Amino acid sequence: LGLATTFFTCRSRLEAPGHIFYDAAHRICFDGGRVTEDWLAVIVGLFLAGLVALNMLTWVPW
Amino acid sequence: VKDGADARPVSPESNVVGAILSFALVIALAVLANRLTNASKLWLGRELLEYPLWAVGLGLMANLGLAAGGARDRLGAAFRTEFFLKTGLVLMGATINFLDILRIGARGVVQAVLVVTAVFFFTWYLAAWFKLDQKLRALMAASVSICGVSAAIAAAGAVLAKKEHLAYVAALVIAFALPLMLIQPYLAKSMDLSADVAGAWIGGNIDTTAAVVGAGAIHSEAAMKVASVVKISQNALIGFAAFFLALYWVVVVERKPDQKPKASEIWTRFPKFVFGFLIASLITTVGLLSPEQVKTAIVPLRNWFLTAAFVGIGLELAFGEFTKTGWKPVIVYFIATLMNTLLALAAAWVLFQP
Numbered sequence: 230l231g232l233a234t235t236f237f238t239c240r241s242r243l244e245a246p247g248h249i250f251y252d253a254a255h256r257i258c259f260d261g262g263r264v265t266e267d268w269l270a271v272i273v274g275l276f277l278a279g280l281v282a283l284n285m286l287t288w289v290p291w
Numbered sequence: 292v293k294d295g296a297d298a299r300p301v302s303p304e305s306n307v308v309g310a311i312l313s314f315a316l317v318i319a320l321a322v323l324a325n326r327l328t329n330a331s332k333l334w335l336g337r338e339l340l341e342y343p344l345w346a347v348g349l350g351l352m353a354n355l356g357l358a359a360g361g362a363r364d365r366l367g368a369a370f371r372t373e374f375f376l377k378t379g380l381v382l383m384g385a386t387i388n389f390l391d392i393l394r395i396g397a398r399g400v401v402q403a404v405l406v407v408t409a410v411f412f413f414t415w416y417l418a419a420w421f422k423l424d425q426k427l428r429a430l431m432a433a434s435v436s437i438c439g440v441s442a443a444i445a446a447a448g449a450v451l452a453k454k455e456h457l458a459y460v461a462a463l464v465i466a467f468a469l470p471l472m473l474i475q476p477y478l479a480k481s482m483d484l485s486a487d488v489a490g491a492w493i494g495g496n497i498d499t500t501a502a503v504v505g506a507g508a509i510h511s512e513a514a515m516k517v518a519s520v521v522k523i524s525q526n527a528l529i530g531f532a533a534f535f536l537a538l539y540w541v542v543v544v545e546r547k548p549d550q551k552p553k554a555s556e557i558w559t560r561f562p563k564f565v566f567g568f569l570i571a572s573l574i575t576t577v578g579l580l581s582p583e584q585v586k587t588a589i590v591p592l593r594n595w596f597l598t599a600a601f602v603g604i605g606l607e608l609a610f611g612e613f614t615k616t617g618w619k620p621v622i623v624y625f626i627a628t629l630m631n632t633l634l635a636l637a638a639a640w641v642l643f644q645p
Contacts, residue, residue, distance in 0.1 A: 267564045274380075282579045
Protein backbone atom coordinates (compact mmCIF):
# COMPACT_ATOMS: atom_id res chain seq x y z
CA LEU A 230 0.00 0.00 0.00
CA GLY A 231 2.85 2.34 0.90
CA LEU A 232 4.53 1.59 -2.39
CA ALA A 233 1.32 2.09 -4.34
CA THR A 234 0.55 5.40 -2.68
CA THR A 235 4.08 6.70 -3.05
CA PHE A 236 3.98 5.65 -6.69
CA PHE A 237 0.71 7.43 -7.25
CA THR A 238 1.60 10.60 -5.38
CA CYS A 239 4.87 10.89 -7.23
CA ARG A 240 3.54 10.32 -10.72
CA SER A 241 2.07 13.76 -11.24
CA ARG A 242 5.35 15.46 -10.39
CA LEU A 243 7.82 13.03 -11.86
CA GLU A 244 6.17 12.36 -15.20
CA ALA A 245 8.91 12.05 -17.77
CA PRO A 246 9.63 9.23 -20.24
CA GLY A 247 12.37 6.99 -18.87
CA HIS A 248 11.50 7.73 -15.27
CA ILE A 249 10.61 4.62 -13.29
CA PHE A 250 7.21 5.92 -12.18
CA TYR A 251 6.32 7.12 -15.66
CA ASP A 252 7.30 3.81 -17.22
CA ALA A 253 5.44 1.79 -14.60
CA ALA A 254 2.34 3.91 -15.17
CA HIS A 255 2.52 3.30 -18.90
CA ARG A 256 3.04 -0.40 -18.40
CA ILE A 257 -0.20 -0.58 -16.42
CA CYS A 258 -1.54 1.82 -19.05
CA PHE A 259 -4.99 2.89 -18.06
CA ASP A 260 -6.64 6.03 -19.35
CA GLY A 261 -3.95 6.83 -21.86
CA GLY A 262 -1.07 5.94 -19.58
CA ARG A 263 -2.11 7.89 -16.51
CA VAL A 264 -2.90 5.73 -13.53
CA THR A 265 -5.89 7.45 -12.05
CA GLU A 266 -6.96 7.22 -8.44
CA ASP A 267 -9.97 5.24 -9.62
CA TRP A 268 -8.00 2.49 -11.32
CA LEU A 269 -5.42 2.35 -8.56
CA ALA A 270 -8.25 1.92 -6.04
CA VAL A 271 -9.63 -0.96 -8.13
CA ILE A 272 -6.19 -2.63 -8.30
CA VAL A 273 -5.39 -2.25 -4.59
CA GLY A 274 -8.93 -3.14 -3.44
CA LEU A 275 -9.24 -6.27 -5.57
CA PHE A 276 -5.66 -7.30 -4.79
CA LEU A 277 -6.42 -7.21 -1.07
CA ALA A 278 -9.77 -8.99 -1.56
CA GLY A 279 -7.87 -11.63 -3.57
CA LEU A 280 -5.35 -12.14 -0.78
CA VAL A 281 -8.21 -12.70 1.66
CA ALA A 282 -10.04 -15.06 -0.73
CA LEU A 283 -6.84 -17.11 -1.12
CA ASN A 284 -6.40 -17.27 2.66
CA MET A 285 -3.09 -15.40 2.42
CA LEU A 286 -4.56 -12.72 4.67
CA THR A 287 -6.83 -14.14 7.32
CA TRP A 288 -7.05 -11.47 10.00
CA VAL A 289 -6.62 -7.71 10.16
CA PRO A 290 -6.65 -5.87 13.49
CA TRP A 291 -9.29 -3.20 14.03
CA VAL B 292 -7.27 21.69 -6.60
CA LYS B 293 -4.37 19.32 -6.87
CA ASP B 294 -3.23 20.85 -10.15
CA GLY B 295 -2.61 24.14 -8.43
CA ALA B 296 -0.46 22.45 -5.81
CA ASP B 297 1.33 20.28 -8.34
CA ALA B 298 2.38 23.30 -10.37
CA ARG B 299 4.86 24.39 -7.67
CA PRO B 300 8.48 23.95 -8.76
CA VAL B 301 9.87 21.38 -6.33
CA SER B 302 12.64 18.88 -6.78
CA PRO B 303 11.78 15.18 -7.23
CA GLU B 304 13.81 14.25 -4.12
CA SER B 305 11.84 16.59 -1.85
CA ASN B 306 8.61 15.25 -3.41
CA VAL B 307 9.47 11.68 -2.49
CA VAL B 308 10.43 12.65 1.07
CA GLY B 309 7.28 14.79 1.37
CA ALA B 310 5.10 11.96 0.03
CA ILE B 311 6.56 9.46 2.52
CA LEU B 312 6.22 11.89 5.45
CA SER B 313 2.65 12.85 4.57
CA PHE B 314 1.70 9.20 4.06
CA ALA B 315 3.17 8.40 7.49
CA LEU B 316 1.15 11.28 8.97
CA VAL B 317 -2.13 10.01 7.44
CA ILE B 318 -1.47 6.47 8.70
CA ALA B 319 -0.44 7.70 12.18
CA LEU B 320 -3.64 9.76 12.49
CA ALA B 321 -5.76 6.83 11.24
CA VAL B 322 -4.17 4.53 13.85
CA LEU B 323 -4.73 7.17 16.55
CA ALA B 324 -8.41 7.52 15.52
CA ASN B 325 -8.81 3.75 15.79
CA ARG B 326 -7.05 3.62 19.19
CA LEU B 327 -9.20 6.45 20.56
CA THR B 328 -12.41 4.74 19.35
CA ASN B 329 -11.41 1.45 20.95
CA ALA B 330 -10.12 3.10 24.15
CA SER B 331 -13.42 4.92 24.66
CA LYS B 332 -15.27 1.61 24.20
CA LEU B 333 -13.01 0.01 26.80
CA TRP B 334 -13.22 2.81 29.36
CA LEU B 335 -16.82 3.92 28.92
CA GLY B 336 -18.41 0.70 27.67
CA ARG B 337 -19.54 2.54 24.53
CA GLU B 338 -18.00 4.66 21.77
CA LEU B 339 -17.51 8.26 22.88
CA LEU B 340 -17.33 9.24 19.22
CA GLU B 341 -17.61 7.01 16.15
CA TYR B 342 -14.39 6.41 14.24
CA PRO B 343 -15.23 8.76 11.32
CA LEU B 344 -15.58 11.64 13.77
CA TRP B 345 -12.28 10.91 15.53
CA ALA B 346 -10.58 10.68 12.14
CA VAL B 347 -12.02 13.92 10.73
CA GLY B 348 -11.36 15.74 14.03
CA LEU B 349 -7.72 14.60 14.14
CA GLY B 350 -7.34 15.51 10.46
CA LEU B 351 -8.70 19.01 11.10
CA MET B 352 -6.39 19.51 14.09
CA ALA B 353 -3.36 18.36 12.10
CA ASN B 354 -4.49 20.62 9.24
CA LEU B 355 -4.54 23.66 11.54
CA GLY B 356 -1.20 22.68 13.09
CA LEU B 357 0.48 22.17 9.71
CA ALA B 358 -0.99 25.40 8.31
CA ALA B 359 0.26 27.35 11.36
CA GLY B 360 3.72 25.83 10.93
CA GLY B 361 3.69 26.56 7.18
CA ALA B 362 4.15 22.86 6.31
CA ARG B 363 0.67 22.05 4.95
CA ASP B 364 1.51 22.55 1.26
CA ARG B 365 4.81 20.69 1.49
CA LEU B 366 3.20 17.72 3.23
CA GLY B 367 0.08 17.51 1.06
CA ALA B 368 1.29 14.76 -1.29
CA ALA B 369 -0.35 11.79 0.43
CA PHE B 370 -3.56 13.53 1.46
CA ARG B 371 -5.26 11.37 -1.17
CA THR B 372 -8.76 11.24 0.25
CA GLU B 373 -10.24 10.03 -3.05
CA PHE B 374 -7.80 7.13 -3.38
CA PHE B 375 -8.29 5.91 0.20
CA LEU B 376 -12.05 6.35 -0.08
CA LYS B 377 -12.39 4.52 -3.39
CA THR B 378 -10.23 1.62 -2.22
CA GLY B 379 -12.42 1.44 0.89
CA LEU B 380 -15.50 1.42 -1.33
CA VAL B 381 -14.10 -1.37 -3.54
CA LEU B 382 -13.56 -3.41 -0.36
CA MET B 383 -17.03 -2.46 0.82
CA GLY B 384 -18.35 -4.06 -2.38
CA ALA B 385 -17.12 -7.39 -0.99
CA THR B 386 -19.38 -6.94 2.04
CA ILE B 387 -22.58 -6.47 0.01
CA ASN B 388 -24.52 -9.12 -1.91
CA PHE B 389 -24.75 -8.31 -5.63
CA LEU B 390 -28.55 -8.64 -5.63
CA ASP B 391 -28.73 -6.05 -2.83
CA ILE B 392 -26.62 -3.68 -4.93
CA LEU B 393 -29.05 -4.12 -7.85
CA ARG B 394 -32.06 -3.63 -5.54
CA ILE B 395 -30.68 -0.51 -3.84
CA GLY B 396 -28.88 0.79 -6.92
CA ALA B 397 -31.98 0.74 -9.15
CA ARG B 398 -33.88 2.88 -6.67
CA GLY B 399 -30.76 4.96 -6.07
CA VAL B 400 -30.55 5.83 -9.78
CA VAL B 401 -34.23 6.92 -9.82
CA GLN B 402 -33.61 9.02 -6.70
CA ALA B 403 -30.41 10.46 -8.17
CA VAL B 404 -32.03 11.48 -11.48
CA LEU B 405 -34.96 13.19 -9.71
CA VAL B 406 -33.00 14.93 -6.94
CA VAL B 407 -29.91 15.80 -9.01
CA THR B 408 -31.98 17.41 -11.78
CA ALA B 409 -34.14 19.43 -9.39
CA VAL B 410 -31.24 20.59 -7.18
CA PHE B 411 -28.98 21.39 -10.15
CA PHE B 412 -31.46 23.76 -11.76
CA PHE B 413 -32.56 25.23 -8.41
CA THR B 414 -28.93 26.09 -7.57
CA TRP B 415 -28.21 27.32 -11.11
CA TYR B 416 -31.06 29.85 -11.05
CA LEU B 417 -30.56 30.77 -7.38
CA ALA B 418 -26.90 31.60 -8.08
CA ALA B 419 -28.00 33.67 -11.10
CA TRP B 420 -30.39 35.58 -8.85
CA PHE B 421 -27.41 36.30 -6.56
CA LYS B 422 -25.48 37.45 -9.69
CA LEU B 423 -22.64 34.97 -9.27
CA ASP B 424 -20.12 34.37 -12.05
CA GLN B 425 -21.57 31.97 -14.65
CA LYS B 426 -18.75 29.41 -14.37
CA LEU B 427 -18.86 29.48 -10.58
CA ARG B 428 -22.62 28.85 -10.88
CA ALA B 429 -21.98 25.74 -12.98
CA LEU B 430 -19.44 24.40 -10.48
CA MET B 431 -21.66 25.05 -7.49
CA ALA B 432 -24.77 23.57 -9.12
CA ALA B 433 -22.85 20.41 -10.11
CA SER B 434 -21.16 19.96 -6.75
CA VAL B 435 -24.24 20.51 -4.57
CA SER B 436 -26.46 18.31 -6.74
CA ILE B 437 -24.20 15.42 -7.79
CA CYS B 438 -21.19 14.43 -5.74
CA GLY B 439 -19.18 17.29 -4.34
CA VAL B 440 -15.57 17.77 -5.32
CA SER B 441 -15.51 15.14 -8.12
CA ALA B 442 -18.54 16.76 -9.75
CA ALA B 443 -16.99 20.20 -9.37
CA ILE B 444 -13.83 18.92 -11.09
CA ALA B 445 -15.89 17.38 -13.91
CA ALA B 446 -17.93 20.59 -14.27
CA ALA B 447 -14.74 22.69 -14.22
CA GLY B 448 -13.46 20.62 -17.14
CA ALA B 449 -16.78 20.99 -18.97
CA VAL B 450 -17.00 24.79 -18.68
CA LEU B 451 -13.23 25.50 -18.47
CA ALA B 452 -13.60 27.18 -15.09
CA LYS B 453 -10.81 28.99 -13.29
CA LYS B 454 -8.65 27.06 -10.81
CA GLU B 455 -9.55 29.56 -8.07
CA HIS B 456 -13.23 28.78 -8.53
CA LEU B 457 -12.55 25.06 -8.25
CA ALA B 458 -10.45 25.48 -5.10
CA TYR B 459 -13.16 27.64 -3.58
CA VAL B 460 -16.00 25.22 -4.39
CA ALA B 461 -13.93 22.27 -3.10
CA ALA B 462 -13.46 24.07 0.24
CA LEU B 463 -17.17 24.92 0.31
CA VAL B 464 -18.17 21.30 -0.33
CA ILE B 465 -16.05 20.00 2.57
CA ALA B 466 -17.07 22.82 4.91
CA PHE B 467 -20.75 21.92 4.39
CA ALA B 468 -20.25 18.15 4.32
CA LEU B 469 -18.53 17.97 7.72
CA PRO B 470 -21.41 19.37 9.82
CA LEU B 471 -23.92 17.35 7.79
CA MET B 472 -21.90 14.20 8.42
CA LEU B 473 -22.25 14.90 12.13
CA ILE B 474 -25.88 16.07 12.21
CA GLN B 475 -27.72 13.96 9.62
CA PRO B 476 -27.26 10.49 11.16
CA TYR B 477 -28.47 11.74 14.54
CA LEU B 478 -31.37 13.52 12.86
CA ALA B 479 -32.26 10.28 11.05
CA LYS B 480 -32.17 8.40 14.37
CA SER B 481 -34.30 11.00 16.15
CA MET B 482 -36.83 10.79 13.28
CA ASP B 483 -36.82 7.01 13.70
CA LEU B 484 -36.08 6.41 10.02
CA SER B 485 -35.34 2.85 8.92
CA ALA B 486 -31.73 2.06 7.96
CA ASP B 487 -32.74 1.99 4.27
CA VAL B 488 -34.44 5.40 4.34
CA ALA B 489 -31.71 6.94 6.52
CA GLY B 490 -29.00 5.59 4.22
CA ALA B 491 -30.80 6.77 1.07
CA TRP B 492 -31.32 10.20 2.63
CA ILE B 493 -27.66 10.49 3.61
CA GLY B 494 -26.48 9.20 0.22
CA GLY B 495 -28.83 11.49 -1.68
CA ASN B 496 -27.98 14.61 0.27
CA ILE B 497 -24.39 14.89 1.51
CA ASP B 498 -22.20 16.06 -1.35
CA THR B 499 -18.85 14.45 -0.83
CA THR B 500 -18.71 10.65 -0.89
CA ALA B 501 -16.31 10.36 2.07
CA ALA B 502 -18.74 12.26 4.31
CA VAL B 503 -21.62 10.09 3.02
CA VAL B 504 -19.80 6.92 4.09
CA GLY B 505 -18.85 8.58 7.40
CA ALA B 506 -22.43 9.66 8.15
CA GLY B 507 -23.72 6.20 7.20
CA ALA B 508 -21.17 4.56 9.51
CA ILE B 509 -22.23 6.85 12.36
CA HIS B 510 -25.86 5.78 11.86
CA SER B 511 -25.38 2.00 11.39
CA GLU B 512 -23.61 -0.61 9.26
CA ALA B 513 -26.81 -1.19 7.24
CA ALA B 514 -27.30 2.54 6.60
CA MET B 515 -23.64 2.87 5.56
CA LYS B 516 -24.12 0.22 2.87
CA VAL B 517 -27.33 1.77 1.51
CA ALA B 518 -25.82 5.29 1.63
CA SER B 519 -22.73 4.10 -0.24
CA VAL B 520 -24.68 2.31 -2.99
CA VAL B 521 -26.99 5.32 -3.43
CA LYS B 522 -24.00 7.67 -3.61
CA ILE B 523 -22.20 5.40 -6.06
CA SER B 524 -25.36 5.44 -8.23
CA GLN B 525 -25.10 9.24 -8.21
CA ASN B 526 -21.37 9.13 -8.93
CA ALA B 527 -22.05 6.93 -11.94
CA LEU B 528 -24.14 9.73 -13.47
CA ILE B 529 -21.26 12.18 -13.37
CA GLY B 530 -20.07 11.37 -16.90
CA PHE B 531 -23.51 12.12 -18.36
CA ALA B 532 -23.77 15.33 -16.32
CA ALA B 533 -20.34 16.53 -17.48
CA PHE B 534 -21.20 15.72 -21.11
CA PHE B 535 -24.54 17.56 -21.10
CA LEU B 536 -23.06 20.50 -19.18
CA ALA B 537 -20.26 20.84 -21.74
CA LEU B 538 -22.83 20.56 -24.55
CA TYR B 539 -25.02 23.25 -22.99
CA TRP B 540 -21.97 25.46 -22.47
CA VAL B 541 -20.70 25.45 -26.04
CA VAL B 542 -24.13 25.56 -27.71
CA VAL B 543 -26.13 27.91 -25.47
CA VAL B 544 -23.65 29.94 -23.39
CA GLU B 545 -20.69 30.35 -25.74
CA ARG B 546 -22.69 29.73 -28.94
CA LYS B 547 -19.99 27.57 -30.59
CA PRO B 548 -22.01 24.56 -31.82
CA ASP B 549 -19.05 23.39 -33.95
CA GLN B 550 -17.11 22.55 -30.74
CA LYS B 551 -19.56 20.01 -29.31
CA PRO B 552 -18.05 17.58 -26.78
CA LYS B 553 -17.55 13.95 -27.81
CA ALA B 554 -19.63 11.12 -26.36
CA SER B 555 -16.33 9.59 -25.15
CA GLU B 556 -16.42 12.28 -22.45
CA ILE B 557 -19.02 10.10 -20.68
CA TRP B 558 -16.51 7.26 -20.42
CA THR B 559 -13.61 9.55 -19.48
CA ARG B 560 -15.58 11.01 -16.58
CA PHE B 561 -17.14 7.73 -15.46
CA PRO B 562 -15.85 6.79 -11.97
CA LYS B 563 -14.00 3.54 -12.77
CA PHE B 564 -13.82 2.39 -9.15
CA VAL B 565 -17.48 1.37 -9.58
CA PHE B 566 -16.22 -1.66 -11.56
CA GLY B 567 -14.03 -2.70 -8.63
CA PHE B 568 -16.99 -2.29 -6.27
CA LEU B 569 -19.19 -4.53 -8.47
CA ILE B 570 -16.47 -7.17 -9.04
CA ALA B 571 -15.74 -7.33 -5.29
CA SER B 572 -19.46 -7.83 -4.63
CA LEU B 573 -19.62 -10.63 -7.23
CA ILE B 574 -16.60 -12.34 -5.58
CA THR B 575 -18.56 -12.52 -2.33
CA THR B 576 -21.89 -13.38 -3.96
CA VAL B 577 -20.50 -16.42 -5.81
CA GLY B 578 -18.96 -17.65 -2.54
CA LEU B 579 -15.25 -17.00 -3.11
CA LEU B 580 -15.22 -15.04 0.14
CA SER B 581 -16.88 -16.61 3.17
CA PRO B 582 -18.81 -14.52 5.71
CA GLU B 583 -16.01 -15.28 8.22
CA GLN B 584 -13.33 -13.94 5.84
CA VAL B 585 -15.40 -10.82 5.22
CA LYS B 586 -15.80 -10.27 8.95
CA THR B 587 -12.20 -10.88 10.04
CA ALA B 588 -10.28 -9.34 7.15
CA ILE B 589 -12.35 -7.42 4.56
CA VAL B 590 -14.34 -5.26 7.02
CA PRO B 591 -11.24 -4.21 9.03
CA LEU B 592 -9.33 -3.46 5.80
CA ARG B 593 -12.28 -1.42 4.55
CA ASN B 594 -12.42 0.46 7.84
CA TRP B 595 -8.69 1.30 7.69
CA PHE B 596 -8.99 2.77 4.19
CA LEU B 597 -12.12 4.70 5.13
CA THR B 598 -10.43 6.02 8.29
CA ALA B 599 -7.51 7.27 6.17
CA ALA B 600 -10.07 8.94 3.87
CA PHE B 601 -11.79 10.62 6.81
CA VAL B 602 -8.42 11.87 8.09
CA GLY B 603 -7.85 13.19 4.55
CA ILE B 604 -11.03 15.27 4.43
CA GLY B 605 -9.97 16.96 7.67
CA LEU B 606 -6.48 17.57 6.32
CA GLU B 607 -7.65 18.90 2.96
CA LEU B 608 -10.05 21.62 4.10
CA ALA B 609 -8.55 24.90 2.85
CA PHE B 610 -9.79 27.52 5.33
CA GLY B 611 -8.08 30.36 3.43
CA GLU B 612 -10.33 29.91 0.36
CA PHE B 613 -13.36 31.43 2.08
CA THR B 614 -11.80 34.87 2.33
CA LYS B 615 -11.29 35.06 -1.44
CA THR B 616 -14.77 35.00 -2.99
CA GLY B 617 -17.00 36.61 -0.37
CA TRP B 618 -20.12 35.36 1.37
CA LYS B 619 -22.68 35.34 -1.47
CA PRO B 620 -21.66 31.86 -2.71
CA VAL B 621 -21.80 30.57 0.87
CA ILE B 622 -25.40 31.78 1.19
CA VAL B 623 -26.32 30.20 -2.17
CA TYR B 624 -24.67 26.94 -1.15
CA PHE B 625 -26.46 26.96 2.19
CA ILE B 626 -29.92 27.46 0.62
CA ALA B 627 -29.19 24.85 -2.07
CA THR B 628 -28.07 22.34 0.60
CA LEU B 629 -31.30 22.92 2.55
CA MET B 630 -33.30 22.29 -0.62
CA ASN B 631 -31.25 19.17 -1.34
CA THR B 632 -31.80 17.89 2.22
CA LEU B 633 -35.59 18.20 1.96
CA LEU B 634 -35.86 16.76 -1.55
CA ALA B 635 -33.54 13.84 -0.75
CA LEU B 636 -35.59 13.05 2.36
CA ALA B 637 -38.83 13.05 0.36
CA ALA B 638 -37.31 10.86 -2.38
CA ALA B 639 -35.76 8.46 0.16
CA TRP B 640 -39.06 8.21 2.00
CA VAL B 641 -41.04 7.41 -1.15
CA LEU B 642 -38.51 5.06 -2.78
CA PHE B 643 -36.95 3.25 0.21
CA GLN B 644 -39.74 2.94 2.77
CA PRO B 645 -40.04 -0.83 3.47
